[in-house]
Amino acid sequence: MGSFTTHRLRAYDRTRSPVQRFVALRTCIAEFAPYGFKATYHHLCRSAGIPAEPEMDSEAVVRAVEELHAAREIWLAEFRVWQVHRHAQKAAGVRVPDPPEPRRRLWYPDPESHPAEPLTVVMPRILRAPAGDLAECPVCATGRGTKFWHDGFTEHLLCAGCGVSLAGRPTVPPPGVETARAERWRLVWRRRV
Numbered sequence: 734m735g736s737f738t739t740h741r742l743r744a745y746d747r748t749r750s751p752v753q754r755f756v757a758l759r760t761c762i763a764e765f766a767p768y769g770f771k772a773t774y775h776h777l778c779r780s781a782g783i784p785a786e787p788e789m790d791s792e793a794v795v796r797a798v799e800e801l802h803a804a805r806e807i808w809l810a811e812f813r814v815w816q817v818h819r820h821a822q823k824a825a826g827v828r829v830p831d832p833p834e835p836r837r838r839l840w841y842p843d844p845e846s847h848p849a850e851p852l853t854v855v856m857p858r859i860l861r862a863p864a865g866d867l868a869e870c871p872v873c874a875t876g877r878g879t880k881f882w883h884d885g886f887t888e889h890l891l892c893a894g895c896g897v898s899l900a901g902r903p904t905v906p907p908p909g910v911e912t913a914r915a916e917r918w919r920l921v922w923r924r925r926v
């Protein structure tokens with residue numbers, strides 16, 4: 734049984750403490766994170782309403798893990814079809830996959846900037862996003878423009894609509910940005926914001 738499946742069951746397991754169940758959810762996110770770990774973590778804590786103290790609502794973890802699981806199932810179904818197709822292509826000597834492997838994630842550098850819709854709504858758009866660097870946002874239906882965001886190491890060009898990374902380049906961080914971002918992430922991590 735895969736790690737995601739194992740830890741999903743642990744998130745359900747009422748014989749475990751709420752904190753242990755919450756840790757199991759985090760392991761699931763480390764395995765499958767459509768927005769990258771931090772933004773997926775932030776999204777699920779918000780959408781499932783996970784309180785700062787997991788003991789206050791131990792079933793919130795189940796809501797979060799189910800939303801993630803449903804998105805993973807969408808990816809998995811598409812991936813398995815692609816895999817069969819790809820196997821036949823390889824047998825026929827086709828070296829470059831056509832169509833390309835369905836994507837399982839897009840990169841959202843700002844943990845607090847990602848689509849507000851359920852993961853199951855966004856996942857089909859992620860699957861179909863083109864491989865490599867994105868020239869335009871595959872999530873927002875119409876171009877919403879771009880904005881810059883600095884994580885303390887890299888300046889990212891993000892979609893102004895949903896926050897997906899369109900390009901990144903290492904730059905010298907402006908003074909204080911790195912510390913401010915790290916402090917902000919500590920608040921997200923503890924579900925204080």
Ligand SMILES: [Zn+2]
Pocket residue numbers: 870871872873877892893894895896897
């Ligand atoms: Zn967008």
